[in-house]
Amino acid sequence: MNTWQELNLEINREAEEAAADILVESGSQGVAIKDSADYLGKVGRYGELFPEVEQLDKVIITAYYPETADMNHIRQTVNERLAKLADFGLQTGQFVLTTRLLAEEDWAENWKKYYQPVRITHDLTIVPSWTDYEAEEREKVIKLDPGMAFGTGTHPTTKMSLFALEQVLRGGETVIDVGTGSGVLSIASSLLGAQAVFAYDLDDTAVRVARENIALNKGTTAIQVASGDLLKGVETAADVIVANILADILLHVVEDAYRLVKNEGYLIMSGIISEKLNLVLEASEDAGFFLETHMIQGEWHTLIFRKTNTPEGVIGG
Numbered sequence: 001m002n003t004w005q006e007l008n009l010e011i012n013r014e015a016e017e018a019a020a021d022i023l024v025e026s027g028s029q030g031v032a033i034k035d036s037a038d039y040l041g042k043v044g045r046y047g048e049l050f051p052e053v054e055q056l057d058k059v060i061i062t063a064y065y066p067e068t069a070d071m072n073h074i075r076q077t078v079n080e081r082l083a084k085l086a087d088f089g090l091q092t093g094q095f096v097l098t099t100r101l102l103a104e105e106d107w108a109e110n111w112k113k114y115y116q117p118v119r120i121t122h123d124l125t126i127v128p129s130w131t132d133y134e135a136e137e138r139e140k141v142i143k144l145d146p147g148m149a150f151g152t153g154t155h156p157t158t159k160m161s162l163f164a165l166e167q168v169l170r171g172g173e174t175v176i177d178v179g180t181g182s183g184v185l186s187i188a189s190s191l192l193g194a195q196a197v198f199a200y201d202l203d204d205t206a207v208r209v210a211r212e213n214i215a216l217n218k219g220t221t222a223i224q225v226a227s228g229d230l231l232k233g234v235e236t237a238a239d240v241i242v243a244n245i246l247a248d249i250l251l252h253v254v255e256d257a258y259r260l261v262k263n264e265g266y267l268i269m270s271g272i273i274s275e276k277l278n279l280v281l282e283a284s285e286d287a288g289f290f291l292e293t294h295m296i297q298g299e300w301h302t303l304i305f306r307k308t309n310t311p312e313g314v315i316g317g
Contacts, residue, residue: 012093028063140191143216160302173239183210190220200228231256242268247276258287270302
């Protein structure tokens with residue numbers, strides 16, 4: 001194969017993760033995201049100079065397809081699915097799709113240049129699998145191959161989920177990761193000391209990709225990945241349940257999560273846009289959870305709930 005077909009999608013930032021998933025599910029062999037917000041608050045630890053970039057409301061997602069792919073059909077399918085994102089409360093704006101042919105050697109390097117090691121939290125750094133990276137003392141490195149683009153850890157919802165896990169995990173816990181995608185939250189849980197991690201995803205490709213990423217990271221043998229429809233049929237009691245998925249889907253998680261979370265355990269919910277925040281809050285509190293921590297980045301919200309009989313000690317409860 002000498003050429004690839006490149007599809008560029010310009011779309012509102014809040015629809016970035018959902019749009020990337022749509023491109024992957026349409027047959028893309030790799031996705032790169034160019035976001036002007038990546039340069040916000042950047043401080044070079046080694047004297048790097050970051051460019052002055054105009055901050056825009058839109059991102060550009062570049063997807064790569066084999067030369068045999070029917071791009072007319074793919075564009076039609078992607079257009080139809082993007083139009084339906086509004087049903088989930090995601091505002092795409094006036095999105096634009098363009099295509100072009102790209103030499104294979106150019107593709108191999110072009111998508112990788114958008115993905116560099118990123119320090120996410122005090123202890124956690126996400127590193128592309130092909131990169132030689134020397135970790136600092138106490139730094140925990142999560143190696144990922146983002147070739148299938150189920151999340152590289154740089155989206156606000158994933159970042160805040162990682163912050164939340166770092167906040168609640170002390171070591172020895174059982175964690176359930178709902179909608180694991182790339183497996184990044186499961187890997188982080190294991191590196192942060194969880195004794196057992198159970199990861200579920202309805203998408204068989206995500207299950208495979210998560211297993212491949214887990215295999216890249218030493219010391220993560222405690223993670224078990226399986227196909228699953230949210231928490232249906234799950235009977236494992238957990239100290240922490242984390243779910244980074246769309247708000248409308250989170251509403252179907254809370255009842256089962258309350259059944260499975262141990263007393264004094266936590267439910268971390270992310271992927272919530274502002275318009276859906278109250279729906280998730282009400283559903284979680286009606287189920288019996290108490291809000292302990294609320295994190296916000298832009299239009300995105302992450303909530304940490306506690307299951308407790310003594311809510312007086314819960315911040316926000």
